[in-house]
Amino acid sequence: MWKILDAVIDTKFPFILAHASPFAVVPETIRQRVKVFGFGILTTWAPQQMILGHKVTGWFLTHGGQNSITEALAEGIPMYVFPAIATSLSLVLNVSYQLVETRTGAGLKPLKRGPLKRGVKPEGTLEAIEKEARWILADARGPNGKIKRQNAEAIKVKMGKAWKEGGEAITQLRELLSREL
DSSP states (O other), X not given: OXXXXXXXXXXXXXXXXXXXXXXXXXXXXXXXXXXXXXXXXXXXXXXXXXXXXXXTOOOEEEOOOHHHHHHHHXXXXXXXXXXXXXXXXXXXXXXXXXXXXXXXXXXXXXOOSSTTTTTOOOOOOHHHHHHHHHHHHHHHTSHHHHHHHHHHHHHHHHHHHHHSTTOHHHHHHHHHHHHHO
């Protein structure tokens, strides 16, 4: 995580880092680096939905849990995702970058998905993690990042329509509840 944060600070991306786990220990050197940077916040808790809904939020670094993904897409926010079994966010929907160098254990096997990843085995070193993070952060500021942001915004619009009165999602939910209750 700290190598990714180094890349975020060095490329001047403002950030909020929530570290809720009681086992999370932020080294004093990291705390000082964030303080000197001046555009980062370290906190044990953050109102995720409020932050994702704020107009200045650009990207969301996430473990890829269902709630986090849904909340990000509902706000049209593209993501950087720690490795997941499914690659739909990065390959099918094109709304995220997948951090592959953070993989460990069985995840270090050669990758079988992705246009540039076929047969490539992640190194899994701290240097490789930092290098990948820097590449992704730079790419996110270019045309590929713009496309991912547009795709996330399009999903936000679709989700909004589905949950409005008369929309497909709300209609199906009501049908389910009327049958089951």
